[in-house]
Amino acid sequence: MNKKIAKKSNxxxxxxxxxxxxxxxxxxxxxxxxxxxxxxxxxxxxxSEFVERGELDAQYIxxxxxxxxxxxxxxxxxxxxxxxxATSAHGLAYMHEMLHWxxxxxxxxxxxxxxxxxxAPWNILNDQQDSISQRDTGWIQIYARNNxxxxxSVIQAYKIAESIYVxxxxxYDGFILSHTEMPVDIPAQEDVDKFLPPYKPHTVLDPANPxxxxxxxxxxxxxxxxxxxxxxxxxxxxxxxxxxxxSKETMIKVGQEFGQLFGxxxxxxxxxxxxxxxxxxxxxxxxLAMEATVAADMLRKAGHKVGVLGLRVxxxxxxxxxxxxxxxxCLVVVFDKNISYGLEGATCSEIxxxxxxxxxxxxxxxxxxxxxxxxxxxxxxxDAVNRxxxxxxxxxxxxxxxxxxxxI
Amino acid sequence: MKVTAANLTEKExxxxxxxxxxxxxxxxxxRHILKALEGQVIVTVPPSCLTVLHGMYPVTSVxxxxxxxxxxxxxxSASGLVAGLKALGKRGLTVLAIAxxxxxHDIGLQALSAxxxxxxxxxxxxxxxxxxxxxGNQRSGSTPLGAISGTTPILGKQQNQKDITAIMEAHxxxxxxxxxxxxxxxxxxxxxxxxxxxxxxxxxxxxxxxPGWGFSFKDTIKIGKLATETGWVILYEIENGVFRLTAxxxxxxxxxxxxxLREYIQGQGxxxxxxxxxxxxxxxxxxxxxxxxxxxxxxxxxx
Amino acid sequence: xxxxxxxxxxxESSPAIGEAGKTGEWRNxxxxxxxxxxxxxxxxxxxCFLCWLxxxxxxxxxxxxxxxxxxxxxxxxxxxQVCPAGAITMVFEHEAGADKKD
Numbered sequence: 001m002n003k004k005i006a007k008k009s010n011x012x013x014x015x016x017x018x019x020x021x022x023x024x025x026x027x028x029x030x031x032x033x034x035x036x037x038x039x040x041x042x043x044x045x046x047x048s049e050f051v052e053r054g055e056l057d058a059q060y061i062x063x064x065x066x067x068x069x070x071x072x073x074x075x076x077x078x079x080x081x082x083x084x085x086a087t088s089a090h091g092l093a094y095m096h097e098m099l100h101w102x103x104x105x106x107x108x109x110x111x112x113x114x115x116x117x118x119x120a121p122w123n124i125l126n127d128q129q130d131s132i133s134q135r136d137t138g139w140i141q142i143y144a145r146n147n148x149x150x151x152x153s154v155i156q157a158y159k160i161a162e163s164i165y166v167x168x169x170x171x172y173d174g175f176i177l178s179h180t181e182m183p184v185d186i187p188a189q190e191d192v193d194k195f196l197p198p199y200k201p202h203t204v205l206d207p208a209n210p211x212x213x214x215x216x217x218x219x220x221x222x223x224x225x226x227x228x229x230x231x232x233x234x235x236x237x238x239x240x241x242x243x244x245x246x247s248k249e250t251m252i253k254v255g256q257e258f259g260q261l262f263g264x265x266x267x268x269x270x271x272x273x274x275x276x277x278x279x280x281x282x283x284x285x286x287x288l289a290m291e292a293t294v295a296a297d298m299l300r301k302a303g304h305k306v307g308v309l310g311l312r313v314x315x316x317x318x319x320x321x322x323x324x325x326x327x328x329x330c331l332v333v334v335f336d337k338n339i340s341y342g343l344e345g346a347t348c349s350e351i352x353x354x355x356x357x358x359x360x361x362x363x364x365x366x367x368x369x370x371x372x373x374x375x376x377x378x379x380x381x382x383d384a385v386n387r388x389x390x391x392x393x394x395x396x397x398x399x400x401x402x403x404x405x406x407x408i
Numbered sequence: 409m410k411v412t413a414a415n416l417t418e419k420e421x422x423x424x425x426x427x428x429x430x431x432x433x434x435x436x437x438x439r440h441i442l443k444a445l446e447g448q449v450i451v452t453v454p455p456s457c458l459t460v461l462h463g464m465y466p467v468t469s470v471x472x473x474x475x476x477x478x479x480x481x482x483x484x485s486a487s488g489l490v491a492g493l494k495a496l497g498k499r500g501l502t503v504l505a506i507a508x509x510x511x512x513h514d515i516g517l518q519a520l521s522a523x524x525x526x527x528x529x530x531x532x533x534x535x536x537x538x539x540x541x542x543x544g545n546q547r548s549g550s551t552p553l554g555a556i557s558g559t560t561p562i563l564g565k566q567q568n569q570k571d572i573t574a575i576m577e578a579h580x581x582x583x584x585x586x587x588x589x590x591x592x593x594x595x596x597x598x599x600x601x602x603x604x605x606x607x608x609x610x611x612x613x614x615x616x617x618x619p620g621w622g623f624s625f626k627d628t629i630k631i632g633k634l635a636t637e638t639g640w641v642i643l644y645e646i647e648n649g650v651f652r653l654t655a656x657x658x659x660x661x662x663x664x665x666x667x668x669l670r671e672y673i674q675g676q677g678x679x680x681x682x683x684x685x686x687x688x689x690x691x692x693x694x695x696x697x698x699x700x701x702x703x704x705x706x707x708x709x710x711x
Numbered sequence: 712x713x714x715x716x717x718x719x720x721x722x723e724s725s726p727a728i729g730e731a732g733k734t735g736e737w738r739n740x741x742x743x744x745x746x747x748x749x750x751x752x753x754x755x756x757x758x759c760f761l762c763w764l765x766x767x768x769x770x771x772x773x774x775x776x777x778x779x780x781x782x783x784x785x786x787x788x789x790x791x792q793v794c795p796a797g798a799i800t801m802v803f804e805h806e807a808g809a810d811k812k813d
Contacts, residue, residue, distance in 0.1 A: 030495035031488065059491035064522035068484035071519070075452060075475050075485040079492030097478050106721040165720060202720060205450050205473040205489075207501070212468035212724040214476040216459060221717075222466060225727030230466035230717045239720055413760040418773040424783035425729030428767065430737065431787035435767035463730035466719070471726040592764060626788030626801070629765055 014184040016177035019147040020086060020112040020170070021046035023154025025056050026192040027110075030081040033061040033072035037091040038124045039174040040114040044086060066091035070098035070109070077107045078213065080201040082158065086112035088174060089130040093118065096134065099167075103138030103240060105214055108161030108199065109168075110154060111139075115286065115337075116174040117372040125373020126174040128286065132338040132346045134169070138240050140247055141315040143285040144172040145271070147184045149312075152264060155192055159254045162199050166243050171314075173287045173337075175373065187262050195261050244316045251313060269318035271310040272325065274300065278307030280385060281326055281362075283351060284335040285311045288370065292335065295381035306385065311347065319354040326355065329362045333388050335381065336402070337370040344368075344402045352398070363392050366402035380405050411593050411600075421447045426469035427460045431625025433589035433615040433632060434535050435461060438470075440592045441506070441533060441613075444599035447472050449502045450493075452485040454478065454516065456508040457542045458535065480515045482507040483523035486530045502603055503530040509550035510540040513572050524579040524608040531602050531609045534572060537617040545620045553690055554682035564681050568693060576610045577646065583609040585645035585654075589616070590632025594643055594655035601645075614641045622677015631675060639666040639694045642701050651704040661702055669694050729783065734768070738786025740801040742779055748798035751775050762790035762799060 014022070021043050024032070032051070034044035050056035059076075063069045066087050073083035087095065092113055102109050113131045117123040131141060140160065144150045150172050157168035172178060187195075204211050221232040231239075252267045259265030273293045275281065280299070282292045289310035299306040309325050311318065326332055336345025343349060348366035355362075365388040370376040384405060391399075409415065421442035428435040434457055442449070451474045453459055459476060463469045477485035486505035493501060505523075507516055512534040520532060539557050540546040547557040553568040560566070576584050583605045587595040595613060602609040616632045618625035635641040636656045643657035653661050660666060669691045673679045735741075742762075746752045750759040752775070763771045770780040771790065779790075791799040 031491045033488070033491075059495050061487055061491050062526060063484060063487070064518060064525075067480060068487070068519050068522065071477060071481035071484035072488035072491060075477065075488030076492035076495070077488075078475055079450075079489055079496065079498070081492040081495040083488075098481070101478055104721070203723075205475070207447050207449065207473060210447075210471045210473045210726055212462055212470070212474040212476070212726075214722045215462055215465045215468060215724050217465040217722050222464070224466040224725060225729075228466075228716045231719060231722075235717075236719070236722060243720075413764040414757040416760075416764065418763075420769045422769050423726060423728045423730070424768050424770045424780055425731055425734045426768065427731040430767075430785035431789055432767050436765065436789075439767070439769055463724060465722040465724045466717075467727045467730040468724040469726070469728075469730040624788075626792050628767075628787070629789055629793055 008188055010186045010188065011183050012186055013181045014147055015179050015181045016147045016150050016172050017042040017114070017179070018046060019151040019184050020154055020172070021050070022186060023151040024084040025050050026187060026189055027155055027158045027196060028082065029058055029084040031059045031061065031073065031076035031083045032085070033063045033069040033083070034085045034087065035063050035066045035069050035091060037088050039116060039178045040086050040088045040091070040112070043112060043114070066094040067098055070095040070102060073109050074098065074102050074105060074107055077109055078201065078203040079205055080199065082199045083109055084111070085109070086114065088114040089116035089118050092130045092134060099134055099137040099139060102167045104236070106165040106202065106240065107167060108158070108165055110157040110161055111167070111169050112154065113169050113171045114174045114178045115171055123372040126176050127371045127373070128171070128337040129371070131169060131171045135315055135346065138166070138244065139315065140166055140168040140244065140313070142168065142170050142313055143311065144170060144177065145286055145290050145310055145312070147177060147182050148264070150177065151184055151186065152258065152262070152266065155187065155195065156254050156258050156266060158196055160247065160250055163250050164243050164247055165202055166247060171286065176287045191261055195258065247316055248318070269313040269321050270325065271312055273308035273310065275307035275309065275325060278305050279329055280304055280306045280331045280333065280389070281329045282306065282308045282333050282335065282381070282385065283311065283347060284308070285314060285347060288335055288337055288376065291376065291378055292381055294378035295385065298378060298382050299385055304389070317350050317354065322351060322354045323358045323360060326360050326362055329360070331388055331392055332362045332364045333385050334364065334366045335369050336366060339368050339402070348402065361397070363397050365391065365399060368402050368404045374406060376405065380407055411596055413593070416593070416596065417443055419443065421471045423469045423471060427463060428457070429619055429625065431618050431628040433617065433628050434458060434537070436592060437535060437589040437595060437613050437615060440596045441599050442472060444596045445502050445504065445603055448500060449504045450475065450489050451504045451506060452477050452482060452489060454482045454507050454511040455542065456511055457537070458506060458508070460542060479511060481519055482511050482516050483519040483532060486532065487523050487526065487528050490528055490530050504533065505530060506533045506535060508541065509534060509536040509538060510548045513549035513570055521579065524576065524581050524610070527607050529606055531599070531611065533611045533613060535613045535615045537615040537620055538569065539620055541617055541620045554686035555678045556681055557678065568690065573610070573612050579608070581608040581610060582606070582648055583645070585611045586614070586641065586643055587611055588614040588632050588636055588641050588643060590629045591636065591643065591655050598645060620678070622680070623675055627675070634667070634672045634675070637667045638669045638672040639698045640669065640672050642698065644701060653701065653705045661705060666694070666698060733782050734785050735782045738784065738804065740786050740788065740803045741781060741784060741807065742786070742788070742790050742799045743802045744777070744779070745798045745800070746776060748796045749776065750796050751777065759795065761793050761795060765789050765793045
């Protein structure tokens with residue numbers, strides 16, 4: 001008979017940045033390289049404080065750029081150290097080439113991306129354009145809806161990443177979460193130690209057994225000196241995709257284990273709000289999805305059967321879950337805090353792609369909201385859903401372009 | 409005991425049948441750098457001729473652990489190796505960042521400067537063939553005045569090279585040295601000395617390039633030696649601020665004088681369009697730099 | 712998909728000779744050593760070894776007498792240039808006999 005683990009709660013009022021920093025600290029990261037950028041700066045400051053106080057035994061490298069930050073994490077991870085970085089917007093963009101590199105090198109890096117708008121022109125406030133723009137790089141992407149999810153996701157990220165050697169990006173909304181305080185149950189260090197086994201690198205950097213990592217690779221497979229046919233570039237890329245496709249299994253398992261130890265279950269790729277009998281489903285990510293639950297409740301009061309599908313994991317995209325949840329819907333309203341210029345909001349495109357070929361015949365409406373920190377209120381989301389309901393009378397399943405909500 | 413060809417270790421880390429051009433001074437230099445480190449090293453290298461030397465997946469020509477890294481990040485990658493080793497309590501290995509002049513003077517300068525400012529405990533070697541040779545000889549911040557390159561194809565480069573060791577001197581690091589592949593034992597000694605020093609150590613190695621510079625590959629050593637004899641290359645080291653000429657440069661300072669730079673220039677196809685004014689400017693620059701080095705060495709000689 | 716024998720998940724390369732193939736095939740002349748002029752042969756103790764020192768491809772053995780690995784020698788001619796005794800000459804491949812030994 002297993003002894004029930006007493007879940008000691010340790011609730012503190014934390015902002016999102018503090019939650020992220022604590023998540024890294026509890027995960028006993030060993031090398032930190034994070035260049036300051038609004039609204040992430042408190043994360044790197046907090047971590048340097050932990051290190052200087054002797055509370056966290058880590059090498060804090062005061063890098064001179066985000067590109068270097070990720071380069072430090074990449075090679076430290078190859079040596080066998082657990083690493084952490086955090087950034088936003090232009091910092092994430094600056095390390096773009098390194099994002100590709102880290103994924104291709106199959107390194108279990110974990111990063112916090114504090115979502116912020118991209119310039120030009122300059123804007124330091126929240127939207128999700130930065131991380132959305134990186135969705136093709138081969139990183140797992142998790143979007144936290146509140147500060148509890150931030151700390152929980154950072155800790156789980158290490159277990160996920162180190163099991164399958166795929167880097168993980170934990171995204172959370174700048175200012176809305178990063179600088180907003182809310183109650184967070186801080187996991188106990190001894191429980192995190194139980195949860196996270198030590199990191200075992202797949203890379204060997206040992207003069208007694210010399211290996212060269214990530215050399216030029218040809219298009220076609222090539223035989224090594226022992227006559228073994230080794231991968232061409234495309235095979236290595238396939239293996240990364242396969243790892244991401246299969247990562248869902250690991251994420252669910254890790255989420256389940258996390259639930260057993262800490263009392264909060266993450267055995268899901270999405271979370272649901274009043275979806276049981278919903279025929280109108282709102283889809284969103286991060287804190288926006290939380291706002292959507294308020295809108296859904298308002299719409300329910302007005303007699304509509306509305307629920308919310310919160311996409312917690314964006315990469316790998318939870319195709320099966322989306323199809324399952326939207327099975328009985330007649331209207332899907334997707335709110336995107338980003339836009340893929342020339343097309344539409346990224347989440348909307350991906351929902352449509354997931355639904356193609358499935359029996360779902362729901363109408364889909366896309367709204368671009370909240371760019372550059374433009375405040376988006378529940379009542380505006382309600383209006384958008386009402387407008388969408390009206391527009392369904394035209395019979396269009398799809399619209400040419402997304403609608404923008406720019407109300408002040 | 410001073411190292412000689414006779415007593416130098418025969419252990420090789422560079423394996424035959426690699427992809428370098430015949431007569432490649434980088435291969436020669438790298439051979440001796442690794443001997444000086446006895447292979448107890450983790451190397452990090454950006455895209456460059458050295459990457460090609462290292463080979464193509466799944467086979468490499470060099471028997472040391474190596475981490476490839478994107479172009480701008482060599483010194484940052486090295487910083488990560490150092491941090492990782494320190495975090496894991498692993499001692500005894502040297503972290504060696506080795507990049508070309510492109511990866512050092514130009515795209516990699518920011519990361520190098522920062523790593524030095526952080527007093528990162530590693531050796532950074534710049535192997536300088538004075539252009540972006542791996543991509544086919546485009547001009548770099550180290551290309552000399554008047555040299556033809558892929559991106560200065562007709563008029564030749566209009567500016568002289570930047571002085572990378574002077575830049576590194578501004579970082580207050582414990583060891584800076586210049587070396588020349590044509591003087592492999594001097595290079596070996598400097599790497600060996602650097603190995604034992606803590607902190608950021610920077611070595612600039614002159615690498616004549618036959619296809620890039622336009623001379624026959626049998627003449628690599630000859631061109632390299634001529635560079636030293638004419639003062640284009642000055643062999644020195646600065647250990648905790650103390651300047652010392654070494655090897656052939658020391659001999660020239662004590663016993664002889666520099667040969668005319670023209671002797672060095674005329675043997676290379678890349679200077680085929682150089683003007684008399686440009687030669688004169690380069691000669692003035694070389695003379696002024698030599699005079700400064702002599703004065704600095706003179707100050708150190710008074711022991 | 713994926714080459715079934717290979718267990719790599721990233722580009723991990725192992726050291727081996729001849730990564731670029733038999734680079735001896737690149738050359739059009741090869742170094743021929745005159746053993747009578749070679750200082751080592753005359754002194755039969757470790758002394759010169761400059762050809763070994765300066766070979767960019769490490770294809771010359773540090774032995775007495777030195778041996779040049781003609782499978783990988785690219786024929787750059789540096790050994791011939793640096794030999795202080797003038798004991799090495801570069802001979803065109805098409806001029807050499809089938810047996811390249813001195």
